[in-house]
Each structure stands twice: as C-alpha cells, then as structure tokens.
C-alpha cells in the first residue's frame with residue numbers, strides 16, 4: 343500500500359510542480375550542493391559510537407558506579423566495563439590507562455519510546471534547566487577529593503573536569519526538553535586554540551550570554567541532507583562535525599586525527615538508520631487523500647518520497663523564530679573560529695556557511711519526532727499544520743511521556759501563564775512558535791488527511 347501511495351504521488355508531482363511554482367516568484371529557496379563524503383563500515387561505526395574513545399577523559403569508573411548505581415535498563419548489549427552502565431555513557435581507557443566513564447552521543451541522540459530505545463531519535467526529555475549533570479560546585483568537590491586521594495585517577499579525569507567546570511554553569515535553558523548543544527560547541531571553541539586545540543582556562547573569544555534552545559534532529563534524516571544542522575550550514579566532510587564532541591576533552595590535534603579516522607564508519611552507521619514505522623493502524627484511503635494535499639502544498643520544500651530537494655528557505659518564506667540563524671551573523675565568532683580551525687583543514691575539510699533561514703527537513707519518521715520546529719516549540723503535528731492551534735504556554739509529563747496518536751505528538755496541557763522550567767513559554771526569545779503557516783489555508787478535513795499521510799513517511 344505504501345508503494346502505491348508513492349507511485350500515485352510521483353504521478354501527481356508533475357502537475358503540482360506547475361501549480362505551486364508561483365510561491366517562489368520573488369524570493370527563492372537556495373539549494374544546497376552535495377559535498378563528497380568518506381565511505382565506511384556501518385557495523386564498525388555503531389561499535390565505535392557506543393564503545394569508542396572519542397572522549398578520552400571522564401569520571402573514574404568506580405566513582406561513576408557509586409554515584410549512578412546500576413544501569414537504568416538493558417537497552418543495549420555491551421561487554422566489559424560497559425556491561426552494566428547506562429547506554430548514554432561509555433567506559434573508556436584514558437591516556438594514562440585508567441578506566442573512566444564519559445558521556446556519549448546517545449545522551450542527546452536516543453530516546454525511550456514505548457519501552458524501546460530508539461537510537462537516532464533526538465532526546466526531547468533532556469534537562470538543561472538545572473545544570474545538575476555538570477554542576478560546577480559538584481565538579482570542584484570531585485576534583486579536590488580525587489587530587490587528594492588518587493592522583494592517577496585525577497590525571498585521567500582532569501580534561502573532563504576542567505571543561506565541566508568552565509562551561510557547566512553556562513548551559514542553562516529556560517525550559518526542560520530543549521538542548522544547549524550549540525552553546526556547548528561555542529563555549530568549548532572559545533577555550534581552544536583553533537589550530538592546535540590547546541585548552542586555555544580563559545575564554546579566548548567573546549560569545550553572547552544567551553543559550554539559544556534547539557530540538558535535536560533525527561539521525562535517519564542525515565543520509566538525505568547536503569548540509570548539516572537546522573541552518574544547513576554544516577558543509578564539506580560530515581565526519582568532522584560528527585566528531586565535534588571530542589572538543590570536550592581532547593588534548594591535541596594528534597588525538598583528534600586518531601578519533602577522526604573512525605568517523606567515516608560512524609557516518610556509514612548513521613546513513614544506515616531508518617525511521618521507526620508508525621505503530622498503529624493507518625487509514626489508507628484518508629492517507630492517500632493527504633498525499634495529494636502534500637504534493638500540492640508541501641513537497642516543493644520538503645521533497646517527494648523519492649527525491650529530496652535540499653532547500654534552504656529564506657526567513658521571509660518560513661517565518662519561524664529567527665534567533666538561531668541570526669546569531670551566526672550577529673556573532674560570527676564561532677563560525678570564524680571553525681573555518682580557521684583544524685576541522686576546516688586537511689584532505690577532507692569541513693566548513694560552516696551560514697544562511698538567513700532554515701533547511702526544509704525531510705519528513706521521514708516525522709510522527710515520532712515531536713516537539714516540532716528547530717526549537718521544539720510546537721508539541722504536535724496538529725499545531726504545525728494550524729498556527730491557531732499552537733499553545734502559547736504548554737507543559738507535558740517528562741517522567742511518563744504520553745503520546746497523542748490523534749494530534750500526533752506529545753500529550754500536553756495548555757497553561758494560562760508561564761511558570762517554572764516545565765512550562766514551555768513561546769514568548770521567550772528563541773522559543774517562538776510563529777511562522778510556517780502553510781497548513782493554515784487548508785480545511786480541517788484536509789489537515790486530518792495530511793496528518794494521516796505524514797504517518798506513512
């Protein structure tokens with residue numbers, strides 16, 4: 343049935359292309375050209391992702407076990423020191439031979455859904471509001487204790503602790519569920535020489551104080567994209583971006599070069615991921631109707647099932663919160679740092695190329711990736727397709743997330759007013775839920791059909 347939908351979609355596409363082209367008369371979307379990528383081995387990439395030493399420093403193993411106890415679920419099978427620690431951490435051997443535990447990519451790029459761990463699904467329950475994990479006071483306590491009691495363990499933990507101390511207090515978001523990774527990257531860069539990656543205790547470039555919140559994009563989209571990140575500004579060799587967490591603890595660029603040699607495999611793994619299928623019954627007749635509406639109203643930007651156009655959509659066309667992309671122009675320090683850095687050199691360089699707007703992402707597996715837009719400001723597809731149905735202040739249950747299969751997204755409660763860190767407040771700078779009104783002109787029935795179609799992607 344899915345095949346049938348795809349085929350009828352392609353047939354209609356030719357007509358739709360003519361119909362919708364007037365949308366783009368004055369201001370044009372900008373296609374992103376492809377960059378050459380390294381090839382690799384997906385299985386090796388997965389192993390490296392969940393056991394590899396892209397961070398070579400962290401909390402000494404026995405202290406980690408004391409503080410965090412046993413693993414919180416048997417989600418992935420790993421051996422040795424990793425056998426009974428939680429999936430979002432990896433035990434690695436530090437340069438001096440000590441075993442330490444470091445956070446891995448799954449901190450932000452995996453989430454439990456219906457008691458299953460979905461690797462590649464952005465973690466939309468992450469909590470950057472209290473900074474508990476990297477609380478600098480705790481870090482100093484651990485540091486002092488280790489220095490006194492176990493100098494070798496201290497040595498192994500030192501690169502991790504110094505970074506945690508320097509950036510931990512500056513990663514606070516206003517609400518739970520949004521991510522501070524962009525600011526983390528900028529902060530780490532500000533402490534490192536771009537060419538040697540040498541750590542400097544003082545910040546060497548001025549970066550703005552505010553944390554711009556973002557959602558975490560699903561990994562299975564990457565294989566279609568020519569530019570990484572919401573801004574599509576990640577160009578050139580993707581492996582260089584994938585390894586960027588290495589900046590947290592790396593000692594020098596020789597170590598980075600060693601880590602980089604694995605990221606062709608990690609890319610191959612990410613490219614092998616498929617979105618999880620919608621788990622409930624889909625009304626095929628309604629979905630087919632929705633497929634036609636999609637072709638007329640959405641496909642020009644988001645692509646057809648078989649062909650993705652890789653378009654950057656200028657701000658006047660998409661109209662969503664602009665703080666994220668504007669910051670690359672108002673504060674070009676990070677982009678400049680990156681383009682002068684080790685990442686931008688060698689035989690497979692990467693570079694950042696900002697744009698005033700966002701990439702129109704592929705919509706594969708869109709049903710499971712709520713909340714929506716680059717800042718996670720809209721809790722359900724219903725709201726994406728009808729700007730009047732978007733709640734201004736809303737909360738959801740983070741401890742027992744409940745899924746709404748009708749509106750498609752997280753069940754939420756509309757709040758009268760903002761309050762605390764559990765109520766998403768769309769009045770805040772960077773947290774706006776406006777723009778992208780492409781579904782507003784549709785009827786209720788058409789939107790319902792369109793949502794049914796989106797479940798099939």
Ligand code: HEC
Nearest residue numbers: 447449450521523556557558559563564570571572584587
């Ligand atoms: C602290 C949370 C965090 C960690 C840890 C993290 N990421 Fe991300 N990642 C993000 C966020 C947030 C974005 C989106 C940023 C943006 O586009 O502005 C992102 C974007 C990406 C993208 C781009 C996807 C796309 O479609 O453009 C890839 C791929 C990716 N990360 C891979 C990784 C890998 C591999 C690791 C581990 C080596 C990792 N990330 C570690 C938070 C994180």
Ligand code: HEC
Nearest residue numbers: 639640643655659660662700701702714715716726780781
């Ligand atoms: C003019 C181009 C354009 C058109 C037409 C368009 N979109 Fe989008 N869409 C975008 C852009 C750009 C974004 C990213 C906005 C952001 O994150 O701030 C987006 C985001 C989305 C998202 C959220 C993606 C996510 O991962 O959070 C969904 C869902 C979506 N669009 C569905 C649709 C549907 C359905 C239609 C047709 C009714 C449509 N769009 C029409 C450009 C477009």
